[in-house]
Amino acid sequence: MRYGGFSTLLYKEVLRFWKVGSQTVGAPVLTALLYLLIFSHVLEGHVKVHGVIYTAFLIPGLVMMSVLQNAFANSSSSLIQSKVTGNIVFVLLPPISYLEFFAAYVLASVVRGLVVGTGVLFATFWFAPLTFAEPWWILVFALMGGAILGSLGVIAGIWADKFDQLAAFQNFLIMPLTFLSGVFYSINSLPPFWQQVSHWNPVFYMIDGFRHGFFGVSDASPWLSLAVVGTCLAVLTTLTLNLLKRGYKLRA
Amino acid sequence: MSAAIRIQQVSKRFGNVQALDGIDLEVQRGEFFGLLGPNGAGKTTLISALAGLVRADAGNLSVMGHDVQSDYRAARRLLGVVPQELVFDPFFTVRESLKIQSGYFGMGDNDRWIDEILENLGLTSKANANMRMLSGGMKRRVLVAQALVHRPPVIVLDEPTAGVDVELRQTLWHFIRRLNEAGHTIVLTTHYLEEAENLCTRIAMLKAGRVVALDTTANLLRRFSVHSLRLRTDGVMPEELTRQGAENGGWWSLPFDGFDEVEPLLAKIRAAGCSLKDLEIGKPDLEEVFVRVMQGQSQGQLN
Ligand SMILES: Nc1ncnc2c1ncn2[C@@H]1O[C@H](COP(=O)(O)OP(=O)(O)OP(=O)(O)O)[C@@H](O)[C@H]1O
Ligand SMILES: [Mg+2]
Numbered sequence: 001m002r003y004g005g006f007s008t009l010l011y012k013e014v015l016r017f018w019k020v021g022s023q024t025v026g027a028p029v030l031t032a033l034l035y036l037l038i039f040s041h042v043l044e045g046h047v048k049v050h051g052v053i054y055t056a057f058l059i060p061g062l063v064m065m066s067v068l069q070n071a072f073a074n075s076s077s078s079l080i081q082s083k084v085t086g087n088i089v090f091v092l093l094p095p096i097s098y099l100e101f102f103a104a105y106v107l108a109s110v111v112r113g114l115v116v117g118t119g120v121l122f123a124t125f126w127f128a129p130l131t132f133a134e135p136w137w138i139l140v141f142a143l144m145g146g147a148i149l150g151s152l153g154v155i156a157g158i159w160a161d162k163f164d165q166l167a168a169f170q171n172f173l174i175m176p177l178t179f180l181s182g183v184f185y186s187i188n189s190l191p192p193f194w195q196q197v198s199h200w201n202p203v204f205y206m207i208d209g210f211r212h213g214f215f216g217v218s219d220a221s222p223w224l225s226l227a228v229v230g231t232c233l234a235v236l237t238t239l240t241l242n243l244l245k246r247g248y249k250l251r252a
Numbered sequence: 253m254s255a256a257i258r259i260q261q262v263s264k265r266f267g268n269v270q271a272l273d274g275i276d277l278e279v280q281r282g283e284f285f286g287l288l289g290p291n292g293a294g295k296t297t298l299i300s301a302l303a304g305l306v307r308a309d310a311g312n313l314s315v316m317g318h319d320v321q322s323d324y325r326a327a328r329r330l331l332g333v334v335p336q337e338l339v340f341d342p343f344f345t346v347r348e349s350l351k352i353q354s355g356y357f358g359m360g361d362n363d364r365w366i367d368e369i370l371e372n373l374g375l376t377s378k379a380n381a382n383m384r385m386l387s388g389g390m391k392r393r394v395l396v397a398q399a400l401v402h403r404p405p406v407i408v409l410d411e412p413t414a415g416v417d418v419e420l421r422q423t424l425w426h427f428i429r430r431l432n433e434a435g436h437t438i439v440l441t442t443h444y445l446e447e448a449e450n451l452c453t454r455i456a457m458l459k460a461g462r463v464v465a466l467d468t469t470a471n472l473l474r475r476f477s478v479h480s481l482r483l484r485t486d487g488v489m490p491e492e493l494t495r496q497g498a499e500n501g502g503w504w505s506l507p508f509d510g511f512d513e514v515e516p517l518l519a520k521i522r523a524a525g526c527s528l529k530d531l532e533i534g535k536p537d538l539e540e541v542f543v544r545v546m547q548g549q550s551q552g553q554l555n
Contacts, residue, residue: 008355016343086339090349090398092305093333094356095325252266252306 005096006104013108017074024112028070029119032062036124039184049186050217055128057211059121060138061183064210066120067142068203071113071149072156072174075105079157080166083249092251098244102154102237109150110143117142130214137213137222144229145206149174151236158249177203187219202232254317256281256406256437257302262311263461264297271297272308273461279439279454281316281405284432286452286469287441290546293458295441296336299410303333315406329357332404334396336411336441340383346370346394347379350401357402369397372427374420389416396424400431407431408439413447425451449473449538457545465545469538476541480534481506481517487526493517505534 017024040055049057082088091101132138152174160166181203187195198204199220209225212218218225244250257279264272271294279285287295300306302313304320304327312319318326341349347366354362370376373393378386383394396412409428413421429451432438442448448455448469455472457465465472480497482505489497489504497506506517521528 004358005356008352011355012352015348019343082341085342086335086337087341089305089335089339090341090353091356093303093328093331094353094402095328095358096356097325247307251304252300 005094006100009091009096009100009104010107013074013078013104014111016078017108017112024070024074025116025119028066028116029123032066032120033123035062036127040127049189050215052215052217053128056130057186057215058184059124059128059130060211060214061207062124063117063120064142064145064207065178065181065183067113067117068145068149068178068206069174070116071109071146072153072170074109074112075150075153076157076160076166076170077153078108079105079154080160080163083157083161084163088250098241102151102241102244105154106147106150106240109153110146113146113149114142131216132214133216134213134222137209139213140226141206141210141213141229144233145203145210148202148206148229148233148236151233151240154240155236155243158243161249177201181207182219183207202228205229253281254314255279256283256316257439258312258314258317259298259302260312262298262301262308262313264294264301264306264308266297270461272301275311275458275461275463277456277463277466279406279437281437282432282435283437284429284451284453285437285439286448286455287439287458288445288448288455288542289441289458292460294461295458296410297461298458299333299408299439299441302408303331304328329402330405332399332402332407334399334407334409334412336414338388338391338395340386340391340394342382342384345380345382346375346386346397349383349394350397353398354401359402362401365403366397366401369400372423373397374423389420392416393420393424405435406437406439410441411443412440413442413444421447445538445542455538457542459546465541472541473536473538476536476544478507478509478536479511481508481514482530482532482534483521483528484530485521485526485528487524489526490520490524493520503530 036058039058043054047054156166156169160169181201182198187198205220205225205228208218208220209222209229212222255278259275259277262272262275275298289295297306301308302320304324314320315327315330320327350366370379373396375393375397378390399407412424428438440452452469454468456463482503484502493506497504508514508517
C-alpha cells in the first residue's frame with residue numbers, strides 16, 4: 001500500500017469492490033455471458049455485421065457495456081453508501097483535495113470496469129473467432145468510456161440523497177443509453193430515424209470505437225468517435241470537478 | 253504563537269435556522285476545553301465548520317494559525333475530530349480502517365502508533381474483526397482511534413461518551429488526559445456536566461448559536477454556583493435564615509461563600525432551639541451553572 005490521500009483513497013475504493021467480488025465482478029460477468037448465450041443462439045447464422053458473424057460482433061459490445069455499467073456502478077454506489085451511512089466524513093476530514101478525490105473515485109471506477117470487462121472477454125471469447133485488428137483503440141475507448149461513466153457515477157452518487165434516486169438515474173439514463181447504443185446490433189440496420197437518434201448517443205461512439213479495435217471496421221470513423229468521446233470526457237470532468245470544488249452536497 | 257483554535261465572528265444559517273450567530277472563541281495550545289450547550293445549540297455545527305465539513309457563511313476559523321479554507325491541508329492535518337454520529341465503514345476490519353485513515357493523512361509506516369492506540373483504547377483483541385461485528389461502544393472506540401491516527405496536536409471530541417459504558421469512559425478519559433499532558437489541545441462536547449467539570453479547565457457555553465458564557469471552570473463555578481448548607485430540623489428556623497435560604501420538602505438550603513460562615517450559621521440555628529436531623533454540604537456544580545446560564549442569567553448578575 002502506498003501512502004498519500006489520492007493513492008490511499010484509490011486503494012480503498014478498489015479494495016472495497018474487490019472484497020465483494022462475487023457481487024461486483026462475478027455477477028456482471030455471468031450476466032454478460034447469459035446475454036451472449038441467448039442472443040447468439042437466437043441470431044447466429046441469421047445475421048452478419050460488417051462481414052463478421054453475429055456472435056463475434058456481439059462480444060466486444062457486451063465487454064464494453066460491462067465496462068461502462070460497472071464503472072458507473074462503482075463510484076455511484078460507493079458514494080451513496082458512504083453518504084447514507086455517514087462514513088463519507090472519513091474522506092472529508094483528511095487533507096484530500098477535490099482533484100485527488102475526483103481522480104481516486106474515477107480511477108477506481110475504471111479499474112472495476114476493466115476488471116469486469118476482462119472477465120467478460122475471458123468468459124465469452126471461446127464462443128466465436130475474435131480478432132484484435134487495432135488493439136490501441138480497444139484500450140483508448142475502454143479507458144475513456146470507463147472514466148466518463150465513472151465521472152457520471154460521481155455526479156449521481158453526490159446528487160442522490162437516497163438509493164431510489166440513484167436507481168432512477170441508473171434505470172432512466174444509464175441503462176437506456178447503454179442498451180440503445182449498438183451493443184446488440186449495428187445501427188446501420190436500424191430505420192433512418194433511429195439511426196439519427198443513435199448518432200446523438202455518446203455511448204454509441206464508445207462502443208463503436210471500441211469495436212473498431214477488434215475488427216478494424218465500424219459504423220463511424222474511430223477518429224470521429226474519439227473526438228465525441230474525448231469531448232464528453234472533458235465536459236464531464238469539468239462539470240464534476242466544479243461540483244466537487246464547490247462542495248456540492250458534500251460540504252454543507 | 254498562534255492559538256490552537258481561533259474562531260472569529262463565525263455565522264452559519266441552515267434554511268431559517270441560525271445555527272451559529274457570530275461566534276468568537278479562542279482555545280490556547282495545551283488547553284482542555286469544554287464546549288457545552290443544549291441540543292441544537294450549534295456545537296456540532298461549530299466543530300463541522302472547523303473541520304471543513306460545513307462552510308461558514310461569515311467569519312474565519314483557523315487551527316494553529318492555518319485557515320480552514322485557504323490553508324485546509326495544514327489545518328486538517330493538525331486537527332483530529334471524533335464525530336458525534338456513530339459511523340463506520342462496513343467493508344473493513346478495525347485495523348484496515350485505521351491504516352486507511354492513516355494513509356489519507358499521508359502517514360507512512362504507522363503500525364506502531366496504531367498498535368499503541370488500539371492498546372490504549374482496549375481494541376487490541378478486536379483489531380482484525382470486521383467493523384460490522386463490533387458493538388456500539390466498540391465502534392465508538394474505533395471512531396476515537398480514527399481521529400488520533402495522524403497524531404493531531406488538536407483533538408476535538410463531539411460527545412464521545414454518549415451511550416458508552418463506565419469502563420470505556422474511564423479508559424477514554426485516562427488516554428485523553430495523557431494526550432493532554434503530552435501537549436495535545438483537547439476540545440470536548442458532552443451533556444454529562446460532571447465529566448466536563450472534572451476534565452475541562454475552561455468552558456464555553458453555547459445557546460442558539462451564541463456564546464453565552466466563557467470562563468475557566470473554577471470561575472464559572474464561583475460566579476454561578478455556591479456552597480450551601482442543606483439541613484433538616486424539627487424546630488422553627490429563625491427568620492433571619494429563612495430569608496436567605498429556601499425550603500424544599502423539609503430540607504433547608506442555606507447558601508454561604510466561605511467555610512468560616514458555617515459555624516455562625518449553625519450557632520444561630522442552635523440559638524433558635526432547633527436540633528438538626530440531617531445535615532449535608534452542597535458543593536457548587538456545573539449543572540447549576542449550566543441551568544442558570546441557560547435561563548438567561550448573564551455573568552455577574554448572580555446575587
Ligand atoms: N445540515 C443541516 N441542515 C439543516 N439544519 C441543520 C443542519 N445541521 C444542523 N442543523 C440545525 O442547526 C442547529 C444546530 O445543530 P447542531 O447539530 O450544531 O447542535 P448541537 O449543539 O450539536 O446539538 P446536540 O447537542 O443535539 O448534538 C439545529 O437547529 C439543527 O437542527
Ligand atoms: Mg451535536
